[in-house]
Amino acid sequence: MREWSVVEHASELDLAVLSEGVTQYGRSLALGGNARPIACLVHESEEIVAGGSGRTEFDRLFVAYLWVKEHLRSRGLGSEVLAKLEKAAHARGCKDVLIETFSDRTAHLYTRLGYKSVAMIPRYVGSFTKHVFIKSLDGPSGERGA
Numbered sequence: 001m002r003e004w005s006v007v008e009h010a011s012e013l014d015l016a017v018l019s020e021g022v023t024q025y026g027r028s029l030a031l032g033g034n035a036r037p038i039a040c041l042v043h044e045s046e047e048i049v050a051g052g053s054g055r056t057e058f059d060r061l062f063v064a065y066l067w068v069k070e071h072l073r074s075r076g077l078g079s080e081v082l083a084k085l086e087k088a089a090h091a092r093g094c095k096d097v098l099i100e101t102f103s104d105r106t107a108h109l110y111t112r113l114g115y116k117s118v119a120m121i122p123r124y125v126g127s128f129t130k131h132v133f134i135k136s137l138d139g140p141s142g143e144r145g146a
Contacts, residue, residue, distance in 0.1 A: 033057040036092070040084045042077065052081045061089035061137075063099040079113060090137045097135045107131040 027033070038061065039053035050068040054061060063085065068078045086097055099115065101107055102125060111117070115133035124130035 030058070038085060038088060038092075040081050040088070042081065050077045050081055052078075052085050054085070056089050056092045056094050059093060059095045061085060061094045061097040063097060066099070079109070082113065086135070086137055094137055096137055098132070099135075100130060100132050102128040102130055104129060104131075107133075110135075 027035070035055050035057040037053070037055050040051055041048050042050035049072055052063060052066040054064040056062070063082070066078055066082060068081070082099075089097065097115075099110060101110065107117070107129075110131070110133045113135070115135040117131060118134050119130075119132035121130040
């Protein structure tokens with residue numbers, strides 16, 4: 001017998017079932033992707049103070065998270081994390097990077113780091129604009145881009 005429910009607070013387990021179902025269905029359609037997780041973590045006194053994570057798949061690095069602890073921001077640490085992820089992804093054969101942000105300030109940073117805007121959705125969430133960027137990892141001579 002089928003039961004329906006619309007709830008405000010679904011359990012973590014129920015949400016995990018949905019997430020895993022969508023992921024597995026997508027993987028069944030995207031044959032040959034060989035998705036592999038990737039992360040770069042910065043530790044100070046055994047505490048993570050910065051890092052980035054995502055996956056490499058279909059010759060692309062997909063950055064899911066890039067974070068720097070508040071008191072360490074604006075010192076280049078996030079750019080260094082991103083550069084290390086790019087280098088590791090390039091070593092895996094990735095040709096480019098896709099990254100997204102809701103922050104206009106971060107969007108300007110990505111532009112300065114060589115990322116090209118491929119989409120912008122104003123008021124994506126409230127007053128926040130969603131920015132989507134791509135950066136090539138192959139320079140004109142086949143070397144990793146800056």
